[in-house]
Amino acid sequence: MKTFAALVAVCALTLTHPAQAALRHDRLWTAAQAEAPKALETLKALVNIETPSREVGGMAELGDLLAGRLTDLGAQVEKIPAIAPAHGSVIVGRFTGTGQAKILLIAHMDTIYPAGSLAKRPFKIEGGRAYGPGIADDKSGVTVILHSLAALKTQGFCRYGQLTVMFNTDEEQTSVFSGKIVTDLAGKADVVMSxxxxTVGLEIIPRAAAGNGETRVIVTGRAAHAGAEPERGRNALVEAADIVLKTRDLDDPAKGFRFNWTQMTSGTIRNQIPDQAVISADTRHMSKAVLDDKLAQLAERLKMPLVPDTTARVDYRPGRPGYVADPPSNALIDKAVAIYNEVGGALTPVPAMTASSDAGYAQVSGKPVIEGFGLPGYGYHSSEEEYVDLTRMAPRIYLTARMIMELSGR
Ligand SMILES: [Zn+2]
Structure with a gap:
């Protein structure tokens, strides 16, 4: 309710006071607008380097490019080589200023798109939108960081104490390698922006993000010749298929719990009844209690197999921790809403997003964390064409740069 009141107050100011524009930092707004076309060029360059999480060459190329950009902006750059299954290097840039505040900005270099996706869907601009694999998630985030810093540089702004930028390469692999680095860097900062x-249209800013993990079910049956004596076999694949069908309803968005089967492996050869199958469900939760309850329900349902004599066991692998904005983080969200409004933008805080993010790893540090500062985008993690809303480029650069100014104190 507090937020709602704050929103109303800001909106009222907008509607009734022509002097509202005076709140705007005009020189910074001019700088942000000047950065926007350059940021579009950066976005294009980033999209044109394909960086699926396991693409070694592309990841190295992008890492070099970003390290160079940060150096040009005045940062001391450190490259932390990733360990498999992550690839490339985590890029950390540190800017030393004249003040006290320690601010961490994080975004990721990897995308979910396999190599070759760019050839099928090359970068293009159409009607105020730019399209390309990974353009929103998260090459827009990287771009907004670089050009917000460039805008601040044009203002000669360095009132922060230390500004740290981190780009990782395994966010789409639940940050298996870099999660700890995110937590450590956050621990040395006063505040983290992710x-x-x-989202396009209604630009949301989340007050929480789900924790995630992988739920595996391993089904064991009995192998037999598929043509000569299939009756002697116990088909693990058939049992796994039945488990998939009878557990789909565990997915429960109303409780902030997402449970969706996404992978199945079974069988080594066509002419043998398979004795093993492994199915895997993408699993996201807002509440540990709900997660535990759902996993218990899953285990219960495995006790009555369709295929006699098969057994199945659950193996839950926790991934990224969840994120819930604490009071200091919520205050920063309210500040972001107000700042965006200075340039006519509207951010809408939402209670939660079921996507997970490195905000969760950052929050393990106990520091205030805010999320969602990339461009408004559409189609990420879907089979639809991914795009970003280019009309928001300048306002988003302004938002981040002004947040850094505010966080740096007077
Ligand atoms: Zn992402």
């Missing part, structure tokens, strides 16, 4: 994309 640059996952927002």
């Amino acid at each position: 640059f996952e994309p927002s």
